[in-house]
Amino acid sequence: MLVLGIESSCDETAAAVVDGSRPAGERILSNIVFSQWESVRKYGGVVPEVAARAHVEKIDQVVDRALDEAGVPIDALDGIAATAGPGLIGGVIVGVSYAKALAMGADKPFMALNHLEGHALTPRLVASIEFPFLLLLVSGGHCQTLLVEGVGKYRRLGTTIDDAIGEAFDKTAKLMELGQPGGPAVEALAAQGDPRAVPLPVPFKGRPGLDFSFSGLKTAVRRAVQGDAGYSPEDIAASFQRVAFESLIDRTRRAAEAVALAVDTPLQALVVAGGVAANRALSRQLTSLGEELGLPVVVPPAALCTDNGAMMAWAGVERLRAGNAEDQLAFAPRPRWPLDPDAPKSTGAGAAKA
Ligand code: KG4
Numbered sequence: 001m002l003v004l005g006i007e008s009s010c011d012e013t014a015a016a017v018v019d020g021s022r023p024a025g026e027r028i029l030s031n032i033v034f035s036q037w038e039s040v041r042k043y044g045g046v047v048p049e050v051a052a053r054a055h056v057e058k059i060d061q062v063v064d065r066a067l068d069e070a071g072v073p074i075d076a077l078d079g080i081a082a083t084a085g086p087g088l089i090g091g092v093i094v095g096v097s098y099a100k101a102l103a104m105g106a107d108k109p110f111m112a113l114n115h116l117e118g119h120a121l122t123p124r125l126v127a128s129i130e131f132p133f134l135l136l137l138v139s140g141g142h143c144q145t146l147l148v149e150g151v152g153k154y155r156r157l158g159t160t161i162d163d164a165i166g167e168a169f170d171k172t173a174k175l176m177e178l179g180q181p182g183g184p185a186v187e188a189l190a191a192q193g194d195p196r197a198v199p200l201p202v203p204f205k206g207r208p209g210l211d212f213s214f215s216g217l218k219t220a221v222r223r224a225v226q227g228d229a230g231y232s233p234e235d236i237a238a239s240f241q242r243v244a245f246e247s248l249i250d251r252t253r254r255a256a257e258a259v260a261l262a263v264d265t266p267l268q269a270l271v272v273a274g275g276v277a278a279n280r281a282l283s284r285q286l287t288s289l290g291e292e293l294g295l296p297v298v299v300p301p302a303a304l305c306t307d308n309g310a311m312m313a314w315a316g317v318e319r320l321r322a323g324n325a326e327d328q329l330a331f332a333p334r335p336r337w338p339l340d341p342d343a344p345k346s347t348g349a350g351a352a353k354a
């Protein structure tokens with residue numbers, strides 16, 4: 001079961017070959033990621049047109065290298081999967097068009113997949129976990145809890161009503177002039193500071209419902225950075241990270257409790273995905289939460305938490321296995337594409353019962 005996966009929905013041009021017939025831990029035959037941070041840094045953030053052009057320039061090489069490194073000729077593939085949304089539409093179009101052309105030329109099935117589905121299924125790429133599991137998806141564009149009941153069966157429990165948590169890390173880094181992407185820089189600085197030095201509010205802690213919010217915290221961080229209190233950057237970073245994660249853990253605990261009341265099959269695991277999952281302080285706190293809830297915790301390796309091709313290839317494997325992968329050559333890329341289209345915009349306490 002060999003699938004080529006292509007990812008181009010933000011600022012990484014990525015491709016990978018995954019062999020679904022191997023045991024967890026040995027499935028990734030290649031995983032090539034070209035990151036545009038160098039080329040976008042001079043603009044101070046992702047400019048969609050610049051990103052799209054960079055994808056066009058790189059995709060050929062990235063896919064060739066993925067196939068070469070895996071030692072897999074196109075003819076040997078069982079399918080080609082690409083992120084078809086949500087994301088910056090210029091980049092998504094590049095990846096989808098390229099994948100469709102390859103698939104047509106080689107007469108292979110093409111799978112148009114949701115980027116969030118790639119993140120959601122990644123824990124099963126690296127560990128044997130059964131459904132259902134609770135997913136905390138934390139990235140630059142998303143901050144959600146999802147109940148994953150099977151391939152293609154996702155129920156959103158809580159979501160952010162304003163900023164995503166990765167965005168909060170990136171904005172904090174920008175305020176403190178730490179460079180982008182902000183997450184790793186804030187994490188490194190936070191390790192040297194006092195997490196209780198700066199009084200910051202814990203967003204939504206103890207509040208009913210399952211949603212998240214980070215815009216108030218962003219404002220409080222701006223005041224701490226620009227005010228006269230003279231806080232050190234290390235203390236601001238540490239305090240920001242502490243309250244941001246306290247909020248995540250509080251909301252995740254509530255989501256697990258809500259699910260336990262609402263589903264027949266007990267949760268099998270607590271898993272985390274998305275770029276912010278690369279943060280070691282977060283994975284430590286999730287591990288403790290898992291112990292408290294009596295659930296195994298799966299945190300994929302950092303390289304599989306941030307955007308990559310292997311997660312899309314693996315989602316393709318899961319789709320093929322589930323017999324849920326009809327050829328999608330006619331699929332049009334989507335800039336917006338919720339994983340759970342039935343979820344209300346902001347879900348609140350009733351979500352798990354819906
Ligand atoms: O999943 P991802 O690669 O891209 C999408 O947003 O889909 O996530 C990128 C986000 C950025 O906001 C980045 O700052 C954050 O993940 N991130 C981190 C860490 N590494 C990456 N946030 C906190 N701590 C980290 N170590």
Ligand code: ZN
Pocket residue numbers: 115119139274275306307
């Ligand atoms: Zn992502």
